[in-house]
Amino acid sequence: MKITRLEHCESFPVQMDGAVGASRQLPIGQADGAPNFSIRVFTLNPGGHTPHHIHASEHLNYILQGSGEVMAGDTPRDVSAGDYILVPPEQKHQYRNTGSEPLVFMCMVPVAYE
Amino acid sequence: MKITRLEHCESFPVQMDGAVGASRQLPIGQADGAPNFSIRVFTLNPGGHTPHHIHASEHLNYILQGSGEVMAGDTPRDVSAGDYILVPPEQKHQYRNTGSEPLVFMCMVPVAYE
Numbered sequence: 001m002k003i004t005r006l007e008h009c010e011s012f013p014v015q016m017d018g019a020v021g022a023s024r025q026l027p028i029g030q031a032d033g034a035p036n037f038s039i040r041v042f043t044l045n046p047g048g049h050t051p052h053h054i055h056a057s058e059h060l061n062y063i064l065q066g067s068g069e070v071m072a073g074d075t076p077r078d079v080s081a082g083d084y085i086l087v088p089p090e091q092k093h094q095y096r097n098t099g100s101e102p103l104v105f106m107c108m109v110p111v112a113y114e
Numbered sequence: 115m116k117i118t119r120l121e122h123c124e125s126f127p128v129q130m131d132g133a134v135g136a137s138r139q140l141p142i143g144q145a146d147g148a149p150n151f152s153i154r155v156f157t158l159n160p161g162g163h164t165p166h167h168i169h170a171s172e173h174l175n176y177i178l179q180g181s182g183e184v185m186a187g188d189t190p191r192d193v194s195a196g197d198y199i200l201v202p203p204e205q206k207h208q209y210r211n212t213g214s215e216p217l218v219f220m221c222m223v224p225v226a227y228e
Contacts, residue, residue, distance in 0.1 A: 001186040002200040027198035072115040084141035086116040
């Protein structure tokens with residue numbers, strides 16, 4: 001059994017094309033023995049965003065802190081701390097921090113997409 | 115894309131043998147189109163607990179509120195809001211609310227175990 005907290009998880013800048021002001025932590029992943037899916041945590045600085053992209057895997061998200069938008073295709077929808085979001089497979093999406101504090105959210109994915 | 119919050123998710127008492135003072139919500143599940151895994155949220159009243167049991171599926175947990183213990187086999191480990199926990203497959207486990215406020219935690223599982 002692994003028990004950890006965000007402050008103990010190393011943070012790495014997101015290097016993907018289309019990502020701005022984004023960093024990533026991995027509290028629970030394949031290296032910990034997670035057999036099916038992983039918990040990643042992304043932090044977006046104010047004005048930051050993830051890529052506006054599409055892929056075969058789903059995201060299950062939970063907003064830990066802050067507020068912003070998630071693009072559902074080309075339609076922005078407001079999100080804020082306490083929201084649960086399902087981004088289905090093959091839906092174009094993007095998280096954008098439109099607020100003045102960090103936008104921090106959990107992003108669960110199958111381990112193959114960790 | 116589904117976006118929801120706990121206050122919009124119906125709460126059901128947990129009827130399993132060995133569960134006391136426990137309720138369950140399902141912000142994201144198979145019925146929403148989640149293809150691989152689901153987000154369940156459990157609330158344990160003070161003194162409440164989940165079954166002390168073992169099964170083939172893992173749990174990925176995040177403590178939203180409160181404090182308590184998770185049994186790793188027969189060893190209690192303290193948990194509190196902000197903790198991420200991996201309960202691996204086939205590890206005996208139980209969540210117990212040893213505090214004075216509700217213990218609320220996310221519990222991600224493969225959809226087959228939703």
